[in-house]
Structures are given as C-alpha cells and as structure tokens.
Amino acid sequence: MATYTLDARRLLCPMPVIRAQNRIKTLAKGDVLEVICTDPGAKNDLPTWCRINGHAVIEIEAKDDEIIIKIAVGEE
Amino acid sequence: MNRQPKAVALISGGLDSMLAVKVLQEQGVHVEGINFYTGFCVEGHTHAIRKSDQKKEKRNNALWVAEQLGIKLHIIDVIEEYKEVLTNPQYGYGANLNPCLDCKSFMVKKAREWMDENEFDFIFTGEVIGQRPMSQRKETMPIVAKQCGSDDRLLRPLCAKLLPETLPEREGWVDREKLLDFNGRSRKPQIALAAQFGFDEYAQPAGGCCFLTDQAYSAKLGDLWQQRGSKNYDLDDIMLLKVGRHIRPRDNFKVIVGREEGENNFMRGYRKQFTHMHATSHNGPLALIDGNVSREDLKLAAQIVARFTQGRDADSVQIEVNEKGNEIPFTLDVTPLRNDDIPKKWYI
Numbered sequence: 001m002a003t004y005t006l007d008a009r010r011l012l013c014p015m016p017v018i019r020a021q022n023r024i025k026t027l028a029k030g031d032v033l034e035v036i037c038t039d040p041g042a043k044n045d046l047p048t049w050c051r052i053n054g055h056a057v058i059e060i061e062a063k064d065d066e067i068i069i070k071i072a073v074g075e076e
Numbered sequence: 077m078n079r080q081p082k083a084v085a086l087i088s089g090g091l092d093s094m095l096a097v098k099v100l101q102e103q104g105v106h107v108e109g110i111n112f113y114t115g116f117c118v119e120g121h122t123h124a125i126r127k128s129d130q131k132k133e134k135r136n137n138a139l140w141v142a143e144q145l146g147i148k149l150h151i152i153d154v155i156e157e158y159k160e161v162l163t164n165p166q167y168g169y170g171a172n173l174n175p176c177l178d179c180k181s182f183m184v185k186k187a188r189e190w191m192d193e194n195e196f197d198f199i200f201t202g203e204v205i206g207q208r209p210m211s212q213r214k215e216t217m218p219i220v221a222k223q224c225g226s227d228d229r230l231l232r233p234l235c236a237k238l239l240p241e242t243l244p245e246r247e248g249w250v251d252r253e254k255l256l257d258f259n260g261r262s263r264k265p266q267i268a269l270a271a272q273f274g275f276d277e278y279a280q281p282a283g284g285c286c287f288l289t290d291q292a293y294s295a296k297l298g299d300l301w302q303q304r305g306s307k308n309y310d311l312d313d314i315m316l317l318k319v320g321r322h323i324r325p326r327d328n329f330k331v332i333v334g335r336e337e338g339e340n341n342f343m344r345g346y347r348k349q350f351t352h353m354h355a356t357s358h359n360g361p362l363a364l365i366d367g368n369v370s371r372e373d374l375k376l377a378a379q380i381v382a383r384f385t386q387g388r389d390a391d392s393v394q395i396e397v398n399e400k401g402n403e404i405p406f407t408l409d410v411t412p413l414r415n416d417d418i419p420k421k422w423y424i
C-alpha cells in the first residue's frame with residue numbers, strides 16, 4: 001500500500017477525472033491517490049466516478065483555492 | 077455464447093442513451109458506458125469558469141447517468157485525435173462548425189477499439205432515426221456504421237426495429253422484438269418510456285452535445301483558424317474561446333476581456349502564456365492579448381480594456397501591461413475608447 005499524488009490543478013472537469021482514472025489503472029487495491037484540483041466541479045465528479053467504479057473517497061479537503069481528494073483504490 | 081453478453085454504450089448524459097442502456101439491461105445484457113472527451117463537450121467546465129453558474133449544481137451528466145443505471149463509465153480523452161475529425165471532416169460541417177457525421181463515426185470507431193480490447197461483444201447508442209438533422213437520418217446511419225467497420229456490431233435499441241438486423245439480434249444476445257421503433261423529432265415516446273422505467277429526472281440537452289453546435293462559439297473558432305492561417309488549435313485555445321469578450325480590432329491580434337470575476341480568475345491561469353493587462357487606477361477586468369503586437373497595438377488594446385473598467389467615462393485610465401516573456405511590467409495612461417468607437421464588427 002502506498003500513497004501517490006496527482007496534480008490536476010488548472011484542469012477543468014472532466015480532465016481531473018480522466019487523469020485520476022488513468023492513474024488508478026496503474027495502482028493496486030488499497031493504494032491511496034491524492035488528487036489536487038482547482039476546479040470545484042471535481043468535488044462532485046470524482047466521488048461520483050469513484051462510486052460507480054468501486055473506489056472509495058476517504059477525504060475531501062479544501063485548502064485556499066485547492067481541493068485535495070483522497071481516493072482509496074478498490075477492485076478493478 | 078454461454079456467458080452474459082457484454083455491451084458498451086456510448087453515453088452522452090442525455091435521456092436517450094439512458095433509455096437505451098435500460099432497454100438492454102432489462103434483457104440481461106452486461107453494460108458499461110464509454111464517454112469521449114473532445115475538449116468541446118458541454119459537460120463540466122463552463123460551470124467552473126463562470127461565477128454566476130457556480131450556484132447551479134455542477135454535475136457531469138454522463139457520470140450521473142451511469143450512477144443512476146448502476147454501470148461503470150469510462151471517460152476517454154480524445155482531444156488530440158479529435159483534431160483531425162474537426163479540421164478535416166469528410167462529410168463537412170452542420171449548421172455551425174459541428175462535424176456531427178464524422179464525429180459519430182469517429183466515436184463509434186473508438187468504441188469499437190475499446191470493445192475489442194476489453195472483449196465486449198457489441199456497441200450501442202441511444203440514437204433515434206430522424207431526430208437530429210444531420211447525423212441521425214436513416215440514410216446516414218449506415219455511413220456511420222460502415223465508416224467504422226462496425227455495422228454488424230452496432231445496435232441502436234431505440235430504433236432497431238426500423239433498421240436491418242444486426243449481429244447481436246441474429247445471435248439472440250438481444251431479442252429484436254423487445255427493441256423499439258422510435259422515429260422522428262417527437263420526444264413523446266422517450267418521455268413515456270422514461271416514465272415506465274421510473275426515471276423522473278434526466279438531462280434534456282437542447283441542440284447538440286458540444287460547443288461546436290453553438291453559433292457564437294463557432295464564430296470564435298472560425299476566426300481563430302482564419303487568423304492563424306490554419307485550422308490548428310490546442311486545448312488552451314478552445315478553453316479560452318469559452319470565456320470573455322473576444323474583440324479583434326486588427327488582424328494581427330485580439331483582446332480577450334474577462335466578463336466577471338469567475339472568468340478573470342480562470343484567465344489568471346494564462347498570464348504566463350499571454351501578454352496581459354489590467355487597470356491600476358480603476359477596478360476592471362483582466363485582459364489577455366492573443367497575437368503578435370507592436371507598442372501601437374498595445375495602446376489600442378489598452379484603450380479597449382479601459383472601456384470595460386470603472387473608469388470608462390474618465391479622461392484617463394492607467395493600464396499595467398505585462399508583456400509575454402518580460403518580467404517587468406510597464407504602464408500606459410490611455411483615454412478609454414467610447415462605446416461608439418468600438419465597431420460592432422470587432423466583436424467576434
């Protein structure tokens with residue numbers, strides 16, 4: 001189990017979702033991916049994408065203009 | 077086939093693809109969705125840009141639909157490949173710069189590749205004959221299917237009964253009798269079927285699924301191509317066409333003026349890539365300058381920008397100019413152009 005970071009700053013939805021999706025394909029179950037976004041739309045879209053694809057959002061943290069979404073990778 | 081048939085659905089986020097998925101799910105087909113991101117899709121970004129839109133719920137309808145239906149959704153970035161479709165469409169454009177027929181063929185072809193890679197059995201869409209002027213006429217549907225070499229594995233559950241039988245029907249993976257015969261522009265059959273399935277909320281896209289069907293947007297894209305002398309673009313270009321007023325006073329440059337705080341914020345992210353300016357003596361928007369400009373051009377740009385500041389009626393407005401590649405800004409004191417001095421035709 002490891003923690004990884006994905007910089008999705010300045011990307012507009014659905015790009016943060018696409019980047020997270022492609023990154024998660026390379027990770028193992030139980031790994032954690034922290035996605036750093038600036039598009040507030042990601043707060044809705046990433047958790048929805050996680051729900052339908054079997055991953056879990058463990059934390060959403062808003063810092064200044066950035067949103068950090070922590071995802072626990074589930075079964076592919 | 078001894079296992080459950082697997083089908084991949086092209087999901088736009090509208091009601092039609094939602095219904096098509098449900099129709100096949102009812103027949104026991106395993107469905108996953110695919111959604112292509114061309115850079116022009118309506119879903120998503122504008123909400124993020126305009127402050128005024130941020131009050132509305134920001135959701136990606138394709139994701140939302142997938143969740144309602146309990147299917148996986150794969151979103152594919154096709155920004156690069158789509159350039160060829162848009163700049164060189166074999167079947168030309170629709171009313172604006174929308175190359176719908178080529179676009180549909182391209183998406184079905186990409187879905188076909190995905191289907192092969194992931195060992196799915198067929199593709200389907202929520203298309204209905206005669207619903208959209210160009211790409212959904214009966215005569216053009218075979219073009220889309222043939223073009224991408226998928227005719228036999230491309231099913232359109234909502235109008236399948238009006239079209240020749242396809243492989244999934246012949247193989248008995250789906251029962252043709254239980255497919256539909258929707259036809260034409262009326263939305264009544266779809267709405268009735270939605271009610272039957274208990275869908276009480278769904279997105280009703282007006283017009284097309286992308287910005288290319290929008291006249292104002294297409295005008296800006298056409299202008300960009302014309303001024304560059306080629307149909308090139310990158311993602312930043314097409315994002316910026318969605319924000320601000322675009323004013324072209326001279327052939328060699330245009331000024332993009334933020335219309336409100338959300339747009340100014342968004343445009344701030346582009347300051348490194350563009351010469352930009354804003355007023356220091358009055359409140360006003362951020363403006364980006366696109367093109368190669370002389371000092372004389374910058375002065376004219378500053379006068380235009382001054383017009384959109386709170387000093388629009390003042391005799392003089394101070395504008396700070398940051399030239400691209402030059403760390404040190406300089407200031408210009410300019411008289412704002414009066415409204416009448418900005419000809420209508422400058423607005424793209």
Ligand code: SF4
Pocket residue numbers: 174175176177179180211284285286287288289
């Ligand atoms: S509206 Fe846009 S996305 Fe939809 S088919 Fe036409 S070109 Fe493609």
